[in-house]
Amino acid sequence: MTLRDILDKLLRRQPASASTARERLQLVLAHDRSDLSPELLDQMRREIFEVVARYVEVDLDEGDVSLETEDRVTALVANLPIRRPLAVNRNDA
Amino acid sequence: MAPTSRTILICSGKGGVGKTTLTANLGIALARLGLRTVVLDADFGLRNLDLLLGLENRIVFTAQEVLAESCRLEQALVKHKQEPNLALLPAGNPRMLEWLKPEDMQTIVGMLQKQFDYVLIDCPAGIEDGFKNAVAAAKEAIVITTPEVSAVRDADRVIGLLNTNGVAPVQLVLNRVRPKMMANQEMLAVDDVTDILALPLLGLVLEDEQVIVSTNRGEPLTLNGSSSPAARAYGNVARRLQGEDVPLIDPAKEGRGLRAKVRRLMQKKIF
Numbered sequence: 001m002t003l004r005d006i007l008d009k010l011l012r013r014q015p016a017s018a019s020t021a022r023e024r025l026q027l028v029l030a031h032d033r034s035d036l037s038p039e040l041l042d043q044m045r046r047e048i049f050e051v052v053a054r055y056v057e058v059d060l061d062e063g064d065v066s067l068e069t070e071d072r073v074t075a076l077v078a079n080l081p082i083r084r085p086l087a088v089n090r091n092d093a
Numbered sequence: 094m095a096p097t098s099r100t101i102l103i104c105s106g107k108g109g110v111g112k113t114t115l116t117a118n119l120g121i122a123l124a125r126l127g128l129r130t131v132v133l134d135a136d137f138g139l140r141n142l143d144l145l146l147g148l149e150n151r152i153v154f155t156a157q158e159v160l161a162e163s164c165r166l167e168q169a170l171v172k173h174k175q176e177p178n179l180a181l182l183p184a185g186n187p188r189m190l191e192w193l194k195p196e197d198m199q200t201i202v203g204m205l206q207k208q209f210d211y212v213l214i215d216c217p218a219g220i221e222d223g224f225k226n227a228v229a230a231a232k233e234a235i236v237i238t239t240p241e242v243s244a245v246r247d248a249d250r251v252i253g254l255l256n257t258n259g260v261a262p263v264q265l266v267l268n269r270v271r272p273k274m275m276a277n278q279e280m281l282a283v284d285d286v287t288d289i290l291a292l293p294l295l296g297l298v299l300e301d302e303q304v305i306v307s308t309n310r311g312e313p314l315t316l317n318g319s320s321s322p323a324a325r326a327y328g329n330v331a332r333r334l335q336g337e338d339v340p341l342i343d344p345a346k347e348g349r350g351l352r353a354k355v356r357r358l359m360q361k362k363i364f
Contacts, residue, residue: 001362001363002359002361002362002363003358003359003361003363004278004359007359016277016278016279017278017279018275018278018279018280018281018282018285019278021241021242021281021285022281022285022289024242025242025245025246025281025289026289028242028246029246029249029289032246032249032250033249033253071291072252072290072291
């Protein structure tokens with residue numbers, strides 16, 4: 001956070017465009033590098049949710065599967081908050 | 094091969110970011126350091142290197158005749174009048190693109206390596222056949238980009254292709270930097286670009302109107318010892334290639350006075 005960011009917030013100004021450029025680039029490059037179209041990524045996301053949902057109850061609204069990239073390495077990052085384990089998996093003695 | 098001969102591809106993906114300007118200025122700067130340098134125009138479709146060097150009226154033969162063996166290499170090479178260490182091998186007819194193969198580029202570059210310390214290849218924009226031919230002949234590469242999303246994205250594609258073709262090292266020149274816009278965070282920062290592309294920074298060139306003046310005249314800025322910011326930057330790139338440790342300019346420190354101070358204060362991270 002910089003003084004500039006605080007001023008932008010206080011004055012409800014649009015943040016400077018460099019950070020927007022950075023975020024848009026990182027997203028588009030993650031897709032370019034992995035050669036995954038948004039549609040394919042969406043399909044993969046749905047299937048991952050389906051598989052995970054067989055084992056645990058996940059919060060689909062909070063969950064996210066996305067591509068992240070750092071140092072020219074792209075990773076598939078899944079963040080799926082678990083509400084509670086499904087009954088079948090519970091070890092009730 | 095000259096024992097220390099280096100073949101460097103100058104590429105960007107996107108057009109108009111400064112490949113040819115860098116090739117011309119770097120060629121002159123290296124020649125002025127006493128190195129036998131040849132610049133090879135690999136942009137057969139839209140050649141311009143001759144124009145930037147002011148050699149457009151002195152072309153007799155081109156790479157095409159050399160490949161067809163209808164002239165000797167020495168006949169096609171255009172020596173620069175004021176800087177005799179620099180020669181240009183002009184691009185042939187655009188129709189060459191129909192039959193030119195990567196092996197042809199390797200043949201030409203192989204001939205040049207025998208008598209030059211530096212072979213600089215001015216790569217065409219895009220990532221199609223012209224690019225592939227040029228890459229086949231290159232050992233190392235300089236990727237040039239500007240701090241704009243489209244140029245950085247295209248540079249990223251090119252870097253990926255250079256990596257898969259085993260071209261190394263690949264270094265970055267960031268062109269047309271506007272310190273004021275960067276300070277106002279209305280332009281991608283130098284670190285943003287180097288972080289995203291993950292390449293070592295070989296040079297940082299500030300936006301400079303003198304570049305346009307010099308192309309009008311066909312006299313690269315590095316030719317006459319100009320002290321304009323871009324001229325100094327190109328000269329520094331040449332010295333860094335030669336292994337000299339020349340510090341990069343800090344765009345944030347460009348511009349003095351109260352305004353610049355306030356700008357620096359505004360972008361300081363406070364938490």
